[in-house]
Amino acid sequence: MFGYMGTILHINLKTQKITEKQIRPEFCKTYIGGTGFATRLLYEHSEARLDPLSPDNPLIFSLGPFAGTSIAVGDKYAVAAKSPLTGFIGDSLGGSFWSRELKKAGYDALVIHKKAKQPTYLYIDDGSVQLRDAKILSGKSSWETEEILREELGDEQTKIASIGIAGEKLIPFANISNDMRTAGRTGMGAVMGSKNLKAIAIRGTKTIEVANLEKLLEKSLLLYESAQGPATEKYRILGTTANVLVFNAIGNLPTKNFQQTTFRGAEQISAELIMEKYVTNIVGCSSCPIACDHNVAITARPYAGTATSIDYESIFALGSNVGVDDAKSVIKAIELCDIYGLDTISTGVVISWAMECYERELISKNETEGLDLTFGNTKTIHKLIPMIARKEGLGRLLSLGTKKASEKIGKGSDHFAMHIKGLELPGYDIRGLKTAALGWAVAARGACHNRSGAYDYDIGGKVDRFKADQSRGKLAMESEDQEAIFDSLIWCKFIRRCFEDFHREASTFYNLVTGFDIKPHDLKRTGERIVNLKKVYNIREGWTRSDDHLPPRVMKDPIPDGFGKGSKVSSEEFNLMLTSYYKARGWTKYGLPRKAKLVELGLEDTVKGIGVA
Amino acid sequence: MKNEYIVCNPEKCVGCEICEIICSAIKENGFNPVYSRIHTAHIPIYSSISSLSVACLHCEEPACVRVCPRHALTKDEKTGVVVVNTEFEGDPNGCNVPCAWCVVACEFGAILLHPGYKKIPAYTSTTVAVVCDLCPENRYDGDPPCVKFCPKGALSVSTLEKEAKQLNKMDSKKIFAQLTNSRKNSKTLFERIGRTPLSITEKSNKALRET
Numbered sequence: 001m002f003g004y005m006g007t008i009l010h011i012n013l014k015t016q017k018i019t020e021k022q023i024r025p026e027f028c029k030t031y032i033g034g035t036g037f038a039t040r041l042l043y044e045h046s047e048a049r050l051d052p053l054s055p056d057n058p059l060i061f062s063l064g065p066f067a068g069t070s071i072a073v074g075d076k077y078a079v080a081a082k083s084p085l086t087g088f089i090g091d092s093l094g095g096s097f098w099s100r101e102l103k104k105a106g107y108d109a110l111v112i113h114k115k116a117k118q119p120t121y122l123y124i125d126d127g128s129v130q131l132r133d134a135k136i137l138s139g140k141s142s143w144e145t146e147e148i149l150r151e152e153l154g155d156e157q158t159k160i161a162s163i164g165i166a167g168e169k170l171i172p173f174a175n176i177s178n179d180m181r182t183a184g185r186t187g188m189g190a191v192m193g194s195k196n197l198k199a200i201a202i203r204g205t206k207t208i209e210v211a212n213l214e215k216l217l218e219k220s221l222l223l224y225e226s227a228q229g230p231a232t233e234k235y236r237i238l239g240t241t242a243n244v245l246v247f248n249a250i251g252n253l254p255t256k257n258f259q260q261t262t263f264r265g266a267e268q269i270s271a272e273l274i275m276e277k278y279v280t281n282i283v284g285c286s287s288c289p290i291a292c293d294h295n296v297a298i299t300a301r302p303y304a305g306t307a308t309s310i311d312y313e314s315i316f317a318l319g320s321n322v323g324v325d326d327a328k329s330v331i332k333a334i335e336l337c338d339i340y341g342l343d344t345i346s347t348g349v350v351i352s353w354a355m356e357c358y359e360r361e362l363i364s365k366n367e368t369e370g371l372d373l374t375f376g377n378t379k380t381i382h383k384l385i386p387m388i389a390r391k392e393g394l395g396r397l398l399s400l401g402t403k404k405a406s407e408k409i410g411k412g413s414d415h416f417a418m419h420i421k422g423l424e425l426p427g428y429d430i431r432g433l434k435t436a437a438l439g440w441a442v443a444a445r446g447a448c449h450n451r452s453g454a455y456d457y458d459i460g461g462k463v464d465r466f467k468a469d470q471s472r473g474k475l476a477m478e479s480e481d482q483e484a485i486f487d488s489l490i491w492c493k494f495i496r497r498c499f500e501d502f503h504r505e506a507s508t509f510y511n512l513v514t515g516f517d518i519k520p521h522d523l524k525r526t527g528e529r530i531v532n533l534k535k536v537y538n539i540r541e542g543w544t545r546s547d548d549h550l551p552p553r554v555m556k557d558p559i560p561d562g563f564g565k566g567s568k569v570s571s572e573e574f575n576l577m578l579t580s581y582y583k584a585r586g587w588t589k590y591g592l593p594r595k596a597k598l599v600e601l602g603l604e605d606t607v608k609g610i611g612v613a
Numbered sequence: 614m615k616n617e618y619i620v621c622n623p624e625k626c627v628g629c630e631i632c633e634i635i636c637s638a639i640k641e642n643g644f645n646p647v648y649s650r651i652h653t654a655h656i657p658i659y660s661s662i663s664s665l666s667v668a669c670l671h672c673e674e675p676a677c678v679r680v681c682p683r684h685a686l687t688k689d690e691k692t693g694v695v696v697v698n699t700e701f702e703g704d705p706n707g708c709n710v711p712c713a714w715c716v717v718a719c720e721f722g723a724i725l726l727h728p729g730y731k732k733i734p735a736y737t738s739t740t741v742a743v744v745c746d747l748c749p750e751n752r753y754d755g756d757p758p759c760v761k762f763c764p765k766g767a768l769s770v771s772t773l774e775k776e777a778k779q780l781n782k783m784d785s786k787k788i789f790a791q792l793t794n795s796r797k798n799s800k801t802l803f804e805r806i807g808r809t810p811l812s813i814t815e816k817s818n819k820a821l822r823e824t
Contacts, residue, residue: 069644070634072764097630104645207643217638217762221753224631224764281663284627287634289764291627295662 002211003065003513004028008041009107009129011122013195014055014114018129023108029516030602033064035091036488036530037109038080042089043533043606045111048540052084052187053170053194055115061102061161061200062109064490065513068100068208068287070220072227073492075100075286083186084172084194085346085401086422086446088538088547090186093450093487094161096285098178101159104204116196121162123153124202134198139165141339142177149201162199163189164341166389170194171399173346173424174389177338180293180309181285184343186423186445211515219509223498227289231497235292239282240312241271243427244320250459251562254429255320256375257352258418258553261429262562265325269315274327280307290494296331303328308335313449316427317348322355323375333381340389349424350402351384353417354394362411369393415552421446431554432564433458434468438577439476441548442591444534450493454479466564468573473580481527488530529601532585532593536603539610545591550574616673616693617770619651619745619760621666625767628655628664632759632768639751639758640743648727650745651759666768668745668759669723671695673773677715677724677744683708686715686742692749697742708741715742 001023010019031040038060045058059081066074077099083090102110105124112122119134137145145162159179166174167189174189175182210216234242247253248266255263267273278298284291297307308331318324318333337344357363358373371380371394387395397405402424406417418425423446430437439454440447449455454476458465463475482502486493489506499505503520510518535543550569558568582589586597598607630653633646641648651668671688675695678686685698685708697708716724727743747770753761760768 068634070631070638070762100646104647205645205647207637207641207645207648209643213638213642217635217758221762224762228764282627283662283664284629286630288627288629289631291629291765 001025001028002209002515003069003510004033004108005103005106005206005208007107008109008111009124010111010113011129011131012113013116013120013131013197016131025516028065028514029518029522030526031530032485032488032510032526033067033108034062034076034078034093034488034490035080035484036526037062038078038091039089039530039533039537041109041111042080042082043537043540045113046082049542050082052082052087052090052172052191055113055195057082057191057194059112059188059191059195059197060109061112063099063103063107064488065510066489066491068103069210069513070217070287071491071509071513072220072223072287072289073285073495074490075288076490076492077102077183078487078490079176079183079188081188081191082541083188083422083445084170084190085187085403088421088446088541088543089444089534090188090191091445091487092176092183092185092188093490094176094178094183095181095288095492096179098159098161098202099490100286101202101204103208104206105202106204106206110200112192112195112197115194119196119198121149121199121201122197124200124204126204126206137162137198138168141165142341143180143339145199146178149199153201153203155203158201158203160199160201163192163197164339164389166190166341167193168198169389169391169399171342171389171391172401173343173350174341175343177341179285182338182343185345185448185450187343189341210513212512216509216512219512223495224289226498227495229498232290232494235290235494236282238271238275239292239294239310241274241294241310241315243312244270244315245272247316247427248320249563251432251559251564252429252459253320254316254418254425254427256323257321257349257356257416258425258429258551259356259416259557260561261432261559261564263320263325266320268325269319269327269330274310274315274331278327278331283309285492288492290492292494298328298331300328303332306332306335308338310334313427314344314348317345318351318381321348321427322352322381324378324381325376326378329378329382333378333385336382336385340386342385342389345426346401346424347385347388349418350388350398350405351381353402353406353413354384354398356416357409357413360413362409362413363394367394367397415556418551418553419447420549420551421547423447425551428455429559429564430550431557431559431569432567433465434569434573434577435463435465435472435475437550437554437569437574438468438472438581439479441550441574441578442476442581443480444531444538451483451487452476452480453483453493453496466567468569468577470576470580472577473582473584476577476581477584480531481524484527484530485523488526525601529603532598532601533603533606535593536598536606536610539592543591548578548591616671616772617747618671618772619666619668619747619757619768620771620776622767622769623663623665625765626653626664626666627765627767628653628662629764632666632763635758635762636745639748648725648743650723650725650743652722652725654722666759667721667723669695669719670721671745671747676718676720677742680714680718681708682712682714683710686744692747694746695744696746697744699741713742 080091121134123130146160161178172187175184251261278296319330402419403422406414425447426449436455439452443451633649636649748757
């Protein structure tokens with residue numbers, strides 16, 4: 001089989017049994033790879049309604065057919081498990097060398113079952129798979145872990161994905177980090193930690209073969225050239241952080257726990273300023289012609305020696321969202337999240353929620369143990385991040401995530417708990433992006449700008465972003481299906497503007513790699529299939545229509561400032577859009593897939609598990 | 614003799630390793646950076662990781678050519694390219710044992726041993742040394758594939774004379790300011806994300822200094 005290595009590796013950490021299973025071409029055609037594979041494997045290998053942190057929750061890493069080939073931005077992996085943050089499907093993507101190395105080692109996916117008795121790390125060296133003692137790695141950050149393991153294994157080229165302290169302490173928004181990139185969202189690091197698995201080190205030397213090499217190289221070259229054009233200019237020059245000033249201007253920069261949409265100190269945390277003062281160099285993931293990753297370093301006191309890499313979501317979450325207008329301390333906070341292994345978005349939003357509680361006197365000074373949680377207090381933020389990772393003091397409460405913390409505090413604090421399904425909102429104010437509001441409310445993993453790109457319609461001006469109508473259901477669906485294909489092939493979404501007709505071009509690349517004959521509409525169907533399967537999984541885990549919700553603030557508090565002043569998503573508007581979405585999907589008005597739909601998509605075997613009509 | 618070689622501009626290189634992927638595709642008919650003739654080193658320089666791709670420099674007096682006990686490596690008098698003679702049968706000057714003297718001798722880690730490059734029935738080992746040959750047969754608009762495919766334009770085919778001219782043009786004051794500015798925090802970063810250059814380079818460096 002071309003493009004795939006044809007093998008899935010199953011590792012049982014309890015019995016230390018290691019089995020290889022071959023995959024059939026039909027399976028590849030049906031689920032493509034990446035998120036598609038991961039969702040299917042998760043559905044098959046887990047029982048309903050598990051505790052996400054129990055040993056029975058399998059952790060799945062999977063690759064797409066593009067990983068390791070010459071196709072631009074194809075080197076990514078998907079990781080999936082039941083999320084400890086949301087209780088629904090948790091899936092996240094990570095970039096760069098690790099994914100290519102896993103493929104070269106000869107595997108398309110890793111399925112990790114059960115729990116190891118003591119801290120363990122996994123070492124895959126081509127066909128040889130070993131479980132090794134990881135006691136010395138306890139309490140080490142991902143960066144340290146990579147360094148120690150490279151030394152221990154004696155191979156500079158070993159690629160390592162690992163968890164930090166947060167993952168070991170089972171913080172539900174802990175990340176998995178590799179090559180200075182992270183698979184951040186939905187707490188996959190905590191699932192890895194719950195298995196006592198500290199790291200996965202891989203070295204592979206196998207060759208990845210494709211069906212039509214000559215043609216593929218020709219097409220790849222065109223894509224490289226296209227990726228140097230205006231379609232990716234934002235990412236290449238200022239990086240995603242360019243959004244800060246743009247969003248501030250259009251009233252879309254969440255500020256002070258999503259209260260406002262413009263930030264007075266936006267210029268102080270803008271890409272322009274950071275670029276001039278702190279960026280040391282720009283690097284790319286493997287096989288990436290865009291290179292968006294801006295490495296930063298600080299040489300002046302008090303943060304001298306701080307070095308990390310930045311992007312818009314981190315800058316918003318630990319900057320404007322918590323009222324910090326000092327780029328230095330934002331960078332420091334991002335570095336702390338990276339060291340402790342926390343998702344920056346969730347960490348930033350849970351801190352901003354606590355700050356608003358403090359402002360409204362829902363949390364007293366007694367409960368904070370003397371910490372001053374005023375918006376913009378950088379010292380507190382720098383103290384809180386390690387406290388969250390170690391579950392100390394106030395960190396114990398915040399480490400539950402925004403949803404559970406607000407349930408615990410009560411007193412109406414859920415009104416401004418900015419999460420959907422438990423996953424904290426990324427840096428867009430959806431009160432003024434109504435298509436995005438719908439897209440995020442229905443996304444299987446919760447509030448996410450990567451599983452639904454519906455904000456492109458709003459910000460791109462294709463629709464009136466302050467209005468809600470029935471057409472939005474179809475737009476949200478199309479966007480979600482397309483993102484599912486991106487996540488399965490796996491293609492980084494930053495390349496999306498390089499395509500004119502995505503499905504046609506994607507199927508061309510896919511066919512060149514695999515030698516299959518997949519038509520554009522087949523691919524579209526596959527996207528729909530994957531989204532439906534995620535939905536089926538969620539229903540099995542107890543999803544109801546009330547889980548497709550928006551945070552109360554989005555529905556009740558109109559935007560107080562900026563371009564979108566006065567806008568909110570009223571419950572009538574939301575219900576209108578939600579119904580239109582379910583209708584476009586061919587689901588019932590309660591949001592359940594019909595049997596006929598699932599059969600049509602080739603998901604007959606899932607019908608029984610959820611009991612739909 | 615032209616003495617051309619592939620040179621990488623570290624200011625443009627982003628470390629994506631696309632050159633490795635392309636090289637292996639052209640030379641091995643599959644994607645496998647392990648067998649690429651060009652390698653990307655990720656080197657911590659002061660406050661950040663800099664990346665730089667290195668292929669055979671086709672030195673004027675190549676150490677690899679000198680040390681080869683079988684005289685399998687030669688420097689082509691016309692093109693200036695270092696050539697590994699893999700034709701063994703009937704020819705005593707063939708590379709067919711993994712002695713790796715050339716690998717040790719090369720200061721730049723530009724030579725690699727390729728298992729199974731060419732099957733020679735009479736010998737148990739099929740390992741041979743391979744070096745960048747500037748792809749005379751696989752040119753894209755006159756450029757070697759890695760140069761053509763490099764998305765950032767960091768690679769080019771150049772000669773020592775051309776490079777010397779380029780270096781003279783660089784603003785030394787600016788470079789000095791950059792270096793001194795970032796040197797202050799170099800140590801912590803070195804410790805944290807410090808990756809040494811390709812280990813093979815280190816080893817060969819050491820070996821050469823001792824001899």
